Amino acid sequence: MAKCSVCQAPAVAYVRVQRRYLCRQHYLEYVEAKVERAIRRYGMVGRGQRVLAAVSGGKDSSTLLATLSRLSGRLGFELIGFYIHLGIYDYSEKSRRAAEELAAKLGVPLLALDLREVLGMGIPELAKTSRRPYCSVCGSVKRYVINAAAVELGADAVALGHNADDIAVYNMKSFLSQDLEAISKLGAKTDTVEGVAVGRIRPLYLVYEKESFLYSLLSGLPFLHEECPFVDRRQLEVELKEAVNRLEDKSPGIKMQMVTRLAKRIGDYPRPRGEVSRCPSCGLISSGGECSFCRITRRALGRPMGMEVRRRIRALAAEMGLLRASQSHS
Numbered sequence: 001m002a003k004c005s006v007c008q009a010p011a012v013a014y015v016r017v018q019r020r021y022l023c024r025q026h027y028l029e030y031v032e033a034k035v036e037r038a039i040r041r042y043g044m045v046g047r048g049q050r051v052l053a054a055v056s057g058g059k060d061s062s063t064l065l066a067t068l069s070r071l072s073g074r075l076g077f078e079l080i081g082f083y084i085h086l087g088i089y090d091y092s093e094k095s096r097r098a099a100e101e102l103a104a105k106l107g108v109p110l111l112a113l114d115l116r117e118v119l120g121m122g123i124p125e126l127a128k129t130s131r132r133p134y135c136s137v138c139g140s141v142k143r144y145v146i147n148a149a150a151v152e153l154g155a156d157a158v159a160l161g162h163n164a165d166d167i168a169v170y171n172m173k174s175f176l177s178q179d180l181e182a183i184s185k186l187g188a189k190t191d192t193v194e195g196v197a198v199g200r201i202r203p204l205y206l207v208y209e210k211e212s213f214l215y216s217l218l219s220g221l222p223f224l225h226e227e228c229p230f231v232d233r234r235q236l237e238v239e240l241k242e243a244v245n246r247l248e249d250k251s252p253g254i255k256m257q258m259v260t261r262l263a264k265r266i267g268d269y270p271r272p273r274g275e276v277s278r279c280p281s282c283g284l285i286s287s288g289g290e291c292s293f294c295r296i297t298r299r300a301l302g303r304p305m306g307m308e309v310r311r312r313i314r315a316l317a318a319e320m321g322l323l324r325a326s327q328s329h330s
């Protein structure tokens with residue numbers, strides 16, 4: 001049996017790019033070191049800052065919350081988890097349980113918003129009334145609600161669980177359609193727009209998908225193994241993922257090269273044109289006129305619901321004692 005290159009204990013994994021075997025303990029430390037390197041290299045979060053981590057119940061968000069909770073003491077930031085119940089039948093119930101168990105195990109406060117409590121409906125109904133694909137509506141809703149939570153909680157950054165494989169695949173997909181503005185959003189960190197949008201960070205930027213999965217497994221973290229029933233297995237992303245993995249097999253390290261070079265050159269890609277404006281209905285970021293969440297909910301419910309979501313999050317945060325001192329009386 002192979003032995004750990006560091007301590008000679010039985011190995012559980014082989015890290016090909018480093019040509020080393022690692023035991024459980026050293027494997028976990030290896031992944032945590034990658035997350036710490038990404039946070040420091042890309043200046044993701046500073047001392048005294050508050051980070052809101054988006055938790056879906058899946059493996060990447062488990063790895064995200066666990067690694068951040070291990071690093072938060074040393075790097076001096078505050079960590080809060082945020083979960084959205086999307087109302088996707090049994091899948092959402094199971095993912096909520098996984099997210100709650102995870103946060104309890106790690107001792108991280110978790111703010112959970114149930115879309116159905118605010119809107120009276122979840123993603124399936126919203127997608128039907130807006131006649132848009134499930135994932136497109138769901139993506140808009142999640143982006144909006146996570147940003148709204150970060151604004152209400154006075155967070156300095158939103159941490160997302162995108163791993164290196166995700167970034168490589170989105171990059172290739174955007175490149176194929178020459179959507180260079182979409183590539184400009186794939187860096188390790190995006191900027192905050194004061195009062196309307198909180199910058200996003202991707203602490204798993206240097207972590208491969210396989211590593212994230214193994215980290216969750218070896219740490220004994222609860223996570224949901226099944227996929228959302230609406231996931232489209234015929235998507236171009238699935239094929240690109242296979243293509244990137246084949247390339248990686250032939251040229252180990254090429255995937256990492258792609259994401260680190262992308263991070264370096266991110267400023268060279270054109271940013272979306274036009275002024276950043278405030279949604280007249282909810283006051284958060286919009287690319288002109290009403291934001292997409294307010295439009296989607298106006299179509300489904302007859303009125304924009306951004307303000308309701310903001311109020312609900314604020315009330316939940318107040319109940320949990322999570323509002324910052326400067327916010328609690330405003």
Ligand code: SF4
Nearest residue numbers: 134135138228230231
């Ligand atoms: Fe939402 Fe689509 Fe993901 Fe399901 S697969 S959670 S509908 S984005």
Ligand code: ZN
Nearest residue numbers: 004007023026
């Ligand atoms: Zn070891």
Ligand code: ZN
Nearest residue numbers: 279282291294
């Ligand atoms: Zn709005």
